[in-house]
Amino acid sequence: MHESTPPTATSGSARRRRAPSLRRSRAATMAAFATNGALPASLLARYAEVKDALELSPAIFGLVVVGFGLGGALALHMPGVINRWLGVARTASFGTLLMGGGLTLAAAGVALGNPWVVVAGLLITGFGDAAVDVSQNSQGLRVQTAYRRSLLNSMHAGWSIGAALGGAVGILAAVLGVPLATHMAVWALICVAAMTLSARAFMPEPDAEPEDAEPPVRPSGWSTVKILLPLALIALAGISVEDVGNNWSAVLLSTERGMDAASAGVGLTVLLAAQFIGRMIGDRVIDRLGERTSLILSLSAVIIGLLGAAWAPGVALTLVGLAVAGLGCAVTVPLAFARADRVPGLPAHSGVTWISWAMRAVMLSLSPAIGVMTQGSSLPVAISVIVGIAALALALQLRPRPQLQPEPRAAADR
Numbered sequence: 001m002h003e004s005t006p007p008t009a010t011s012g013s014a015r016r017r018r019a020p021s022l023r024r025s026r027a028a029t030m031a032a033f034a035t036n037g038a039l040p041a042s043l044l045a046r047y048a049e050v051k052d053a054l055e056l057s058p059a060i061f062g063l064v065v066v067g068f069g070l071g072g073a074l075a076l077h078m079p080g081v082i083n084r085w086l087g088v089a090r091t092a093s094f095g096t097l098l099m100g101g102g103l104t105l106a107a108a109g110v111a112l113g114n115p116w117v118v119v120a121g122l123l124i125t126g127f128g129d130a131a132v133d134v135s136q137n138s139q140g141l142r143v144q145t146a147y148r149r150s151l152l153n154s155m156h157a158g159w160s161i162g163a164a165l166g167g168a169v170g171i172l173a174a175v176l177g178v179p180l181a182t183h184m185a186v187w188a189l190i191c192v193a194a195m196t197l198s199a200r201a202f203m204p205e206p207d208a209e210p211e212d213a214e215p216p217v218r219p220s221g222w223s224t225v226k227i228l229l230p231l232a233l234i235a236l237a238g239i240s241v242e243d244v245g246n247n248w249s250a251v252l253l254s255t256e257r258g259m260d261a262a263s264a265g266v267g268l269t270v271l272l273a274a275q276f277i278g279r280m281i282g283d284r285v286i287d288r289l290g291e292r293t294s295l296i297l298s299l300s301a302v303i304i305g306l307l308g309a310a311w312a313p314g315v316a317l318t319l320v321g322l323a324v325a326g327l328g329c330a331v332t333v334p335l336a337f338a339r340a341d342r343v344p345g346l347p348a349h350s351g352v353t354w355i356s357w358a359m360r361a362v363m364l365s366l367s368p369a370i371g372v373m374t375q376g377s378s379l380p381v382a383i384s385v386i387v388g389i390a391a392l393a394l395a396l397q398l399r400p401r402p403q404l405q406p407e408p409r410a411a412a413d414r
Contacts, residue, residue: 071126
């Protein structure tokens, strides 16, 4: 891989001349990301209610809700195949329909008091989410190429906005006493309609290669691994921060820093707020500094932030560490997707699919691994071991790498 040239800056007049269809495609892609975040978050906000309704122990509840991640991991290479078969627009709509149906089935399982139905619904949801993840990121990269500047980070920020909205809807439904099955069925219909309308404004599929065109030279299996593995580590470094924030920041603040358990959730809030800010400004940073420099700075911030949070002597410095880690992880996943999409010779969407699958597969074991290490030593030690993912990703970025195909320059002023 090489330091890709920062996308060419476009003048104000060029921006004004952009075709309305391209601007609509950008807005539609942002809406797709937001919808994908909003749909499952509405159920997540009522997970405490789900646990109580099913009368599950914490351990059994943890096994039930892992169905979402397992469904995505079991999708393997299928999201790429589906996107090549149906196209990204139809896949986004189809995958969201699967997600909506799966979440409604899970909610019905809660009403029936049947955890197995809940697991089945979450498995379907996870599979649909994997397909949508590939389609929306592929579309985002297509729009980014047409604009000739970085945009994918702000689109991932749109996902965060959608997730916050979906969570708020879930909380409101719970406060109003709306039955879970009714809430999820109605919310699923709204989100499926939103995704379908958004997908209609996606950029068209690229023209097929002429039949007499020379087929691209595809890298061997080992060559592909050597190219994609460093990119997977970049993405995993980012989601390791999210896992620490989601599952362990409150535990760290309460057990290691003596903070009241009721207030310890502030750690996650600080981390997510910093990540959101990082994604809103990340595109400008990448355009100014280039991908490689941005990655080196981001991975360094992840390492410094997590280690600082793990070993800080007080609450304030722990929160500073979490904020630095959140800011650092903001651009890692979008950049991993962007680079994987440019690997020469791979079938369309294969690079993005591989990175998405690697994240989902590792997420199944990351938090349990932290728990095991914490039980054997301490949470700061466990977090320090997890920092090794970002350290390895950084080391691979600092060494000379094989060259990737440069980012294509689609005309932005059409």
